[in-house]
Amino acid sequence: MAASHDLATDPALQEALLTVRRGTEFFDRKLSELPDDALQAPSLLPDWTRAHVVAHVGYNARAITRLMKWANTGIETPMYSSWDARNAEIEHGGALSPKELRDLYQDSATQLDAAWRATPPDAWKNQVKTAQGRSVPASETVWMRTREIWIHAVDLNNGATFDQIPNDVLKRLLQEITGAWQSRGEDKDLLLKVSDASTVTEHGDLDSDNPEIITGTLADITAFAAGRSTNGITSSKQQSPTAPRWL
Numbered sequence: 001m002a003a004s005h006d007l008a009t010d011p012a013l014q015e016a017l018l019t020v021r022r023g024t025e026f027f028d029r030k031l032s033e034l035p036d037d038a039l040q041a042p043s044l045l046p047d048w049t050r051a052h053v054v055a056h057v058g059y060n061a062r063a064i065t066r067l068m069k070w071a072n073t074g075i076e077t078p079m080y081s082s083w084d085a086r087n088a089e090i091e092h093g094g095a096l097s098p099k100e101l102r103d104l105y106q107d108s109a110t111q112l113d114a115a116w117r118a119t120p121p122d123a124w125k126n127q128v129k130t131a132q133g134r135s136v137p138a139s140e141t142v143w144m145r146t147r148e149i150w151i152h153a154v155d156l157n158n159g160a161t162f163d164q165i166p167n168d169v170l171k172r173l174l175q176e177i178t179g180a181w182q183s184r185g186e187d188k189d190l191l192l193k194v195s196d197a198s199t200v201t202e203h204g205d206l207d208s209d210n211p212e213i214i215t216g217t218l219a220d221i222t223a224f225a226a227g228r229s230t231n232g233i234t235s236s237k238q239q240s241p242t243a244p245r246w247l
Contacts, residue, residue, distance in 0.1 A: 007120045016142045017116060019166060023149035024109055027057065030158045031105065036098035044155045044228060048094070053155050054105050055093025059086070060148050061108035063131070064141045068115040071126040071138035079131045086131070112145065147173060151226065162219040162228070170222045177225040177246050178203040186244040192225065194218050212237040 008014060031054060039051045048056075063079035063086075070077040080086040093104060124139040150169055154160045162170065174194070181187035181204070191211035192203040196218050203221075205211050213236040214224060220232030225243050235241040 006117050008116075008124060009121050010124070010139075013124060013139055013142065016139075016146070019169065020142050020146040020149065021113070022166070023146055023153070023169075024113075026160070026164070027149050027153040027156075028106075028109075030153050030156050030160050031102070034156070034158055039098055039101065042157065044157045048155075050156055050158075051096070051101055052090055052094040053152050054101050055096070056090050057148060057152050058101075058105040058108045059089050059093060061105075061112040061145070064145055065108070065112045065115050067128040067141050068112070068119060068138060070128045071123050071141075072115075072119055074126070078129065083131075116142070143172070147176075151228075154223075154228065162223040162226075163217075165219065165222075167218060170218050174203060174218070174222045174225055177222075180246060181244045184244075190214070190244070192221050194221050212241065214241055 006014060006017060008017065034050065039054065040049050042048075043050045043053045045053065066077040066079055069075070093101065096104065119138065124137060126138050127135045128138055128141070129135055130140075130144065146169060150165045151173075154162060154165075165173075174192075178187060178192065181190075187204045189208045189211045190204045191206065191208065191213050193213055193215045194201040194203070194217065195215055201218075214221065214233055215236075216224065216233035220229070223229040223231070224233050224241070226246055227243055230240060233241070
């Protein structure tokens with residue numbers, strides 16, 4: 001039986017769980033605002049309807065729940081059997097009736113939260129594998145879900161923006177994206193300047209003599225880096241800059 005409260009005792013983990021639950025509430029709200037006949041309309045993601053986004057978020061919760069089972073039992077339980085299987089279930093989910101789709105999302109989110117609540121302190125350190133094959137502690141699943149739930153609330157194309165994502169989430173997300181660029185050598189001559197109030201933070205190729213400088217707020221720069229939007233940013237070299245791929 002799932003615990004009615006978190007067994008986790010680490011303060012940072014408790015704070016992370018609070019953030020992901022706030023993201024779930026935000027996604028819930030944006031989804032509930034959409035009438036059933038709007039679910040087959042386009043999302044902000046190429047070739048995906050809003051229904052595809054909802055299905056992906058639902059199946060993602062199931063996949064992360066499998067990782068928590070792995071962490072708690074020691075029985076290897078991958079997120080997905082294969083990428084083809086992952087893609088096939090999203091296509092299947094995108095064609096469900098509105099009620100089935102909403103139930104998929106809600107039930108999977110509830111099951112994941114119950115799995116987190118029932119995980120004792122020591123089990124959060126146990127290693128599991130992401131869909132990309134990286135070994136991470138089970139505590140990393142909270143960030144994995146945080147990233148998904150907040151970004152895809154925007155992708156629902158129902159008025160949500162990156163400005164509504166918490167700053168701590170945006171900062172970690174931007175670090176993750178620019179770190180991925182750097183690891184692949186794709187940030188050459190690209191410098192992101194985050195200007196908020198009186199603070200300027202730089203990301204990207206800090207050693208370039210002649211970089212393309214992209215300037216904007218934390219929210220706008222992160223949206224650009226995530227490949228979602230060019231609103232609110234300026235480039236020193238071109239009208240319509242394109243960010244390197246993230247994933």
